[in-house]
Amino acid sequence: MRSRLLIFFLVILFALPFGLLGLLAVGEGWRFPDALPPAYSLEPLRGLIAADNGLLAGLGQSLLLAGAVAVLATAGGFVVARAVARSRRPGRWTALSYLPYALPPVLLAVLIQPFIIRMHLSGSVGGVLLGLLLVALPFATLLLSSFWTQRATEYEQLASTLGCTPRQALRWVLLPLAAPLLRTTLVQTFLLGWFDFGLTNVLSVGKVRTLTVQVFTYVGEANGPLAAVASLLLLLPPALLLLANKSALLRKP
């Protein structure tokens, strides 16, 4: 009974932001102390497909950026974590991987901005991607370092003596063994790129308007319905991703 009650509260807690955002998006003239909006309109949702507000374009850019960050950081993290684990002093490299977290992402963006400008990447998706990777790659490396234990080496060596080339060992043995952790890393780095505002805002110099950046803009402009629609869009992909990967995320260590 107690556990059912707990599940009920957790479901409410999880669903509440979606419900409230939905009401904010379709409610008209909703003011205090009304418990619910007095009228409803689908106008803000129709505005989604209007060419001038850029929400769908922002969604596309966010998906592209977060997807690219997730894939590149996870693939890179897998390789770097292996190199770290097999280096002479893995502890030193692992400590270095924590360094990007000594700085808030916004400050990191300010520090790397001159280099991004010199590379002619300022205000481009490539520049923002590079900045996000500076945060996501060490994060993925730290997450994936738990895979490269002595056991992984033994599996790799066994596969080799059974006749696998290094590429076959990776394809048929190491990647399937690491699959749950790789899925977790993909989700985590996707979320890192998806929800980033500070770093993206600085490096994009107002030109790369991801969904997160747009939500902040609408909130700043006190444009409630549009901010709510944008937030709903913002929450949807991560929620779907978390649901699709719940078995990997909830796996036992």
Add this chain to the structure above:
Amino acid sequence: MLLVSHLSKHFHDQPVLRDISLRLAEGEVLAVLGRSGCGKTTLLKILAGLETPDTGTLTLHGQDLLPVPPNERQMVYLYQEPLLFPHLSVFENVAFGLRIRKVKEVEIKRQVTDLLAELELSEHAQKAPHQLSGGQRQRVSFGRALIIRPRLLLLDEPFGNLDAQTRTAMQELFGRVSRQHGITSIFVTHDSREALTVGSRLGYLERGVLTSFATVAEFIQDPRTNIAAELSFWENIQRTANPTPTPPQKGGALVLESKNLEN
């Protein structure tokens, strides 16, 4: 014929293997007895191509093995842990080496089915590794190695994690299958009884130096193997427990006491 000559290996200036030489004919099982840290694993890894020696030569049927990468040596290294692939069924674990070699599906099915039957694993073919007992897992690991017909099988204390009864059964199975398939192997262990059970040739490795014994008697008499001392211990126990010359009754006190001491 495997020929190892003057093999040496150092790790951080510490000698691990010193001037190892051995000769192993086809179908022979060399059981190497040694304590932890004596260099057994390094020796096997060098033979498998997973480590490189500082000096020495390795030849198999006249072929110089040193330039050959591990995946082309056709020498399978078996760890103490069975290391079954958890994402594959028992059937697919055994079939792994054949799939890598792109053997035809019909042939894979025939060979794997036959081998599973031989290893008494047919009924477990579709099970996942975590559904098997320790002995069954080790048999699957053995099958996965055997299916590629290795030129040399390298076993690094493969039954070390099994209980006494399963271990005995696995030793018997290993001996039977080795003879049937004419497998040449090097079997390292720290258990003298296991060495005597599985080995057709015997060796002792201590601080990186390998001593080969021409006969079982020499192996037993070498004080480093500790077998003579153990035999004397059991004889003393027998004398203490049963001072009269009458033979012990089946299931009697002596048998029970011996088992307790053994465990």
